[in-house]
Amino acid sequence: MPPVTTGVRDTLNIGSSKVVVDMSDTIGLLQPNAEPFMSFLKIAKRNTETANSPKFEWLEDDLLPRxxxxxxxxxxxxxxxxxxxxxxxxxxxxxxxxxxxxxxxxxxxxxxxxxxxxxxxxxxxxxxxxxxxxxxxxxxxxxANQEGSGTRELKSTQEVPRFNYTQIFKTPFGVTGTENATKMYGGKDLAYQQAKGGAQHKIDIARSYMFGEKKLDTSGAKPLRTTGGLLSFLTKNNYDAGGQLTATEFDNNISETVFKYGSKEKILLCSARLLTVLNSWAMNKLEVDQQAKEFGLDIKKYITPFGTYNLMNYQHILEGAVYGGYGVIIDPANVKHRPLAGRDTKLETNIQANDLDARVDQYITEAGLEVRNPETHAVLTGVTS
The missing domain is CATH 2.40.33 (M1 Pyruvate Kinase; Domain 3)
Incomplete structure (x- = not known):
């Protein structure tokens, strides 16, 4: 991992290799396609809906039980x-x-x-x-009813209220006036920090949308809210592979269940290990999603008799000893990015103090995640081979 610098960047902590070294004019940014799921939510306009309050609510319902x-x-x-x-x-x-x-x-x-x-x-x-x-x-x-009979007993299900909170995300960055005036290979450092900060900001939101738990904290001078993520909502279809995951096991225990309800096309957010396993026995069934490719997203389609998975490489989020064996299946029709009105991602510029010889900007977003009908999603865990 690259070294981390705290505070405003100056001419000493920017790294000497950027100042006067015979190097390419292009700086390679780690993880350029860093957040495919967040990109999908924003590109697919139907998956973004403005929230009019920091606590946003929705109703869930189902047909009568059979x-x-x-x-x-x-x-x-x-x-x-x-x-x-x-x-x-x-x-x-x-x-x-x-x-x-x-x-x-x-x-x-x-x-x-x-x-x-x-x-x-x-x-x-x-x-x-x-x-x-x-x-x-x-x-x-x-x-079955007799001839000439009247109305049957009226029976209906009752809608269940659900809610989540918006969370305020901030990603600040800055450079001194001197550093900003210094000529560098690769162009102005501020522009590069803006690009990198945007990617980091999106990843911070994505991690909260995966692992976060909703909370309203009123212990401070002002309210502090956190948004609930996917794992806090997806409690219905959880399957522990317990090690090896075979194609038959995947279809019998996951695909049969998750495609029973909702859309016949789902998103599968994959850890690196799950991608490796899927590729080992599904290679001939994988297709490139050409429409997603037009937006710069690398998505593969895995077609099963029950429905189609859109595979997204999510190894930068689903990583580590526990989450490194995860896969999270999402019905895109039942997931939304909910920014507070007028508070979706913005780049605020020149927010430094008036007497500061520096330029400080920040990305700011106030948004939360809406996840409807847990039965239409699933969580796969414990995949090792």
Whole structure:
């Protein structure tokens, strides 16, 4: 890693190799494509939405649940008609339900949500009634109603409120007046620091968007807020590879699950190790994303029978002994960059004190991350080979 300089840069701490040395006129900046995910959020305008308050909120909802299970250790015989289930509120009279293990179809006659008890007509079809065991899954396949009947019981899901905070990010840099006037190979150092500061600023936001946890701190003179990142929201589809990850394991335990809900095209943020593993058994299935290439992003497409992954090299964020074996799968339709109104990334120039013989600029952003419907995303951990 390069040495770190604290404070305003002067003619002594800029590094002698930049001043008078026979070298190329171009300075190679480490990680030029440093933050593909943040770049994607900003390029794809649909993934940026202005927040009108430092606490921004949204609602999540789903269709009525279709799956439940029997809840009696002893189970039920083929003639029992009263059954305790996990969630009685899922059912309504005249629902048609099926027991996948036996194939039996039943008609729901009455429901007691308070005791989670349903009464049913057994063998309601061609398949004969059979014994049902504890935890047997039940699926609501539809409903049947008599001729001339009135409206069925009204039932709906209730929206769940979610929220996050915007966070103020600052990346300052500066040079003395003397240093700024000194002729250097590669052009003015200030312009270079602006470019490098912009990349660093974007990476700082990206790290918070991955690892951050939301918090409102009122212990100081003014409020301090931090935004919650992806890992704090993605709690539904977590899979630990526990070492080796095979193609079959990836499809069976990850792709089948993550493409069940949401978009059929996802973003997969990859650690270096995960990229190596994917490349070892998916090489012939990888395609270059030409549209992303037009914006300077290096993205590969991995097509599976369940959906398509857009692979992004995220090794500069997902690194180290723990995160170096991670992969984070994102449904782009359910993730947004939420800058506070008028507070998206700006370069503030000449913010130094009036009597300071120097030039100080800074990048400043106040923004947070919106992550909807965790079921449409996933986190893969523990990949070593």
């Amino acid at each position: 799956w439940d299970a029997i809840n009696l250790v002893a189970g039920y015989t083929a003639s029992d008609t009263s059954m305790v289930v996990d969630n009685g509120a899922y059912f309504s009279p005249n629902d048609i339900i099926k027991v996948p293990r036996t194939g039996e179809v039943m008609l729901v006659k009455t429901v007691n949500s308070g005791t989670n008890t349903i009464t049913v007509g057994r063998g309601y079809g061609l398949t004969a009634a059979a014994a049902i065991v504890n935890d047997d899954p039940l699926v609501i396949i539809g409903n």
